[in-house]
Amino acid sequence: MITQTLITQAVAIAEKRAKRPGASVYSGRAMTMIERSLYAAKSSNWLIIISGFVEPVLYLMAFGFGIGQLIGDIQDGSGNPVSYAAYIAPALLATSAMNGALYDATWNVFFKMHFSKVYQVMLSSSLGPMDVALGEISWALIRGATYSVGFMAIAWPLGLVTSAWGLLAIPAATLIAFGFASIGMAITSYMKNFQQMNWVNFFLLPMFLFSGTFFPVSVYPEWIQVIVKALPLCQGVDLVRSLMLGIIDISVLGHIAYFVVMIVLGLSFTTVRLKALFMR
Amino acid sequence: MSKSVEREAVIRARSLTKKYKDFVAVDGIDFDVYRGESFGLLGPNGAGKSTTMKMITSVSQRTSGELTILGKEPNNQGPEIRAHLGVVPQKDMLDRELKVWENLVTYGRYFGLPRKWLKTKVEELLEFAQLTEKRNEKADDLSGGMQRRLAIARGLINEPEILLLDEPTTGLDPQARHILWDRLFRLKEQGVTLVLTTHYMDEAEQLCDRIIVMDKGKIMAEGSPAELIRKYSSKEVVELRFGTDKNEGVAKQLEGKSERIELLPDRILLYTDKGEALLTAILDSGLHPVTSLVRRSSLEDVFLRLTGRTLVD
Numbered sequence: 291m292i293t294q295t296l297i298t299q300a301v302a303i304a305e306k307r308a309k310r311p312g313a314s315v316y317s318g319r320a321m322t323m324i325e326r327s328l329y330a331a332k333s334s335n336w337l338i339i340i341s342g343f344v345e346p347v348l349y350l351m352a353f354g355f356g357i358g359q360l361i362g363d364i365q366d367g368s369g370n371p372v373s374y375a376a377y378i379a380p381a382l383l384a385t386s387a388m389n390g391a392l393y394d395a396t397w398n399v400f401f402k403m404h405f406s407k408v409y410q411v412m413l414s415s416s417l418g419p420m421d422v423a424l425g426e427i428s429w430a431l432i433r434g435a436t437y438s439v440g441f442m443a444i445a446w447p448l449g450l451v452t453s454a455w456g457l458l459a460i461p462a463a464t465l466i467a468f469g470f471a472s473i474g475m476a477i478t479s480y481m482k483n484f485q486q487m488n489w490v491n492f493f494l495l496p497m498f499l500f501s502g503t504f505f506p507v508s509v510y511p512e513w514i515q516v517i518v519k520a521l522p523l524c525q526g527v528d529l530v531r532s533l534m535l536g537i538i539d540i541s542v543l544g545h546i547a548y549f550v551v552m553i554v555l556g557l558s559f560t561t562v563r564l565k566a567l568f569m570r
Numbered sequence: 571m572s573k574s575v576e577r578e579a580v581i582r583a584r585s586l587t588k589k590y591k592d593f594v595a596v597d598g599i600d601f602d603v604y605r606g607e608s609f610g611l612l613g614p615n616g617a618g619k620s621t622t623m624k625m626i627t628s629v630s631q632r633t634s635g636e637l638t639i640l641g642k643e644p645n646n647q648g649p650e651i652r653a654h655l656g657v658v659p660q661k662d663m664l665d666r667e668l669k670v671w672e673n674l675v676t677y678g679r680y681f682g683l684p685r686k687w688l689k690t691k692v693e694e695l696l697e698f699a700q701l702t703e704k705r706n707e708k709a710d711d712l713s714g715g716m717q718r719r720l721a722i723a724r725g726l727i728n729e730p731e732i733l734l735l736d737e738p739t740t741g742l743d744p745q746a747r748h749i750l751w752d753r754l755f756r757l758k759e760q761g762v763t764l765v766l767t768t769h770y771m772d773e774a775e776q777l778c779d780r781i782i783v784m785d786k787g788k789i790m791a792e793g794s795p796a797e798l799i800r801k802y803s804s805k806e807v808v809e810l811r812f813g814t815d816k817n818e819g820v821a822k823q824l825e826g827k828s829e830r831i832e833l834l835p836d837r838i839l840l841y842t843d844k845g846e847a848l849l850t851a852i853l854d855s856g857l858h859p860v861t862s863l864v865r866r867s868s869l870e871d872v873f874l875r876l877t878g879r880t881l882v883d
Contacts, residue, residue: 298653298729299687300683301654303681304650304653305650308649317682319682322676325676325679326676330668406667410629410663411677412680413629416682416728570590570631
């Protein structure tokens with residue numbers, strides 16, 4: 291007597307999905323990870339979340355309007371005069387997006403991987419590693435995008451957006467956040483302890499200070515310029531600055547391509563790594 | 571034999587092997603788990619129980635051998651297999667940032683179950699796990715027993731046919747264990763197949779219809795608890811303690827008085843079918859143990875016989 295295998299809802303859903311290629315890695319339910327993050331966010335410390343947003347705003351006030359008074363107008367990329375605050379605002383918007391994305395994609399992911407072990411549990415449901423990767427990265431990018439929207443809400447009324455192209459700075463910031471979230475989670479997945487995690491921070495501060503944020507990259511010797519321009523934040527700063535100041539040329543597409551590659555690489559490495567860590 | 575022909579194997583393993591680099595965690599084991607039964611993997615830490623569980627859950631790929639779960643191949647049908655399974659991991663692994671009910675809902679959502687459907691399911695499971703009143707507490711704030719019950723409730727959210735429990739009562743106090751056993755019995759009555767690992771022999775005796783005794787990645791014996799005890803041990807055991815430094819000397823004197831004798835660091839075990847009579851004879855011969863005890867044989871004795879070691883050390 292062979293009894294029929296029970297077809298429960300969960301089974302029906304999984305079997306329907308199984309016909310698609312890649313079903314063992316991706317179930318198409320990354321969204322449920324975001325739902326989980328929303329529940330968790332309700333009880334998290336809002337002060338910490340807000341502080342991440344406030345940081346670039348403080349830089350804008352201190353450098354843009356403080357030191358900016360001493361500097362006066364400077365020339366933008368195409369030779370037009372622009373206030374110092376308007377020059378650094380796009381850079382700080384890009385930084386906002388980066389910070390927001392990295393908070394979740396680095397430290398929070400590290401904690402979940404090594405301490406709360408929630409990924410192991412998720413992977414014992416019918417979710418695949420790519421659902422987990424995409425879900426976590428999406429949540430991080432939402433945070434990054436939210437920070438940049440908040441920053442824009444301050445920069446726009448202050449007259450720091452001089453071109454209508456500036457509206458596109460929000461989707462651009464979202465793309466930047468996506469890129470940093472992907473790479474951030476991928477790198478974090480290789481980190482084994484807190485010391486290694488601190489190296490991430492050690493790298494981020496100089497990148498923030500020297501990526502054309504507060505002064506043009508052209509001040510460096512040629513060979514340093516090449517290195518700095520290859521850094522993701524510098525790419526992001528250039529992209530947002532072009533849009534907010536309305537200096538649109540082919541290089542915008544180059545920056546976009548840079549982030550698309552970053553996203554694909556980060557997502558792939560994270561998926562592979564989650565599989566290696568929790569499904570071996 | 572005729573019985574096993576009728577029964578349907580929901581899990582089937584043949585020469586199942588898992589190697590991590592040079593270490594062989596599971597070394598070519600064969601077993602079947604039949605629908606509706608309660609199947610136990612008994613063995614000490616490092617015996618390969620958890621690795622076997624992971625391979626069944628299809629989160630760990632076997633190195634060689636065969637494994638099918640409900641006729642499916644874990645190497646490429648992982649998500650489908652997991653939709654049939656309920657998993658209760660060793661350390662609960664609850665989502666500690668979430669409330670009790672949120673733990674259940676989110677886990678159900680991972681399977682793609684609709685919110686509306688989950689709403690009633692969650693209530694039912696809270697009731698089953700006796701956690702209805704704790705629904706709005708953070709998972710982190712529950713007692714150990716409650717956390718384990720929540721982990722079981724979570725494992726049941728997709729209405730699994732097979733529930734896998736990795737050391738379900740490790741670290742729980744006796745009362746919490748009994749509540750848990752009661753819940754597991756109810757699931758079994760409902761027809762859920764239970765597969766559990768344990769290093770507690772009393773748990774295996776209480777819960778399992780059939781067990782495999784594992785050690786160092788291999789299966790040492792297989793059968794019902796009663797069968798195993800009958801086959802590998804005597805009816806009764808006399809436990810004697812003479813003091814750590816004296817046990818060994820006395821053991822030599824006692825040789826031949828029982829079917830078998832085991833000398834452990836802290837006590838001597840004598841295997842016999844007539845425990846009281848043997849104890850009386852020993853006392854009459856002028857030996858004075860510090861403590862003495864006559865008890866029924868247990869799976870612990872089976873394990874000792876099979877491996878020469880105790881289960882919990």
